[in-house]
Amino acid sequence: MTPTPNHAQALPQRAGATIISGPWPSYAAFRDLPERERWVLYGSAKVYRAALEEQGLVMSESYDEFIKRVTAELEI
Template sequence: MTTTTNPSQALPQRAGATIINGPWPTYSQFKGLPERERWVLYGSAKAYREALELQGFQMAESYDQFVRRVTAELEI
């Protein structure tokens, strides 16, 4: 099943991939942590996204958009 929030926005996808609309989750609540912990969270966010993609999910947010968003939210 494929779902999008904006039907006029064509998203490239693999056949049968479920698109996860986002951004999700957000990390701005962690920006007050020490820098080292924020980098650990950034690594975890990337690993979580990769794990979902390996299971066949496709994010509506491009990888570049994801990296820009998460680094901005974590202020790194």
């Protein structure tokens, strides 16, 4: 189950930044893939998040929460 973001927490703000508060994509459907493919998906998820952040988007889910969620969903 994906945790619901706590919107009461202070979010980092940038002038004019768009804050993305979910719903987050779930990777749980891929947990039955071989481990190598799950690691590839994990790397892709991190690259995709970084690309969104480079465009100025701010995620309400912290990076640590993101890593914890994705690794749990992929069981890695």
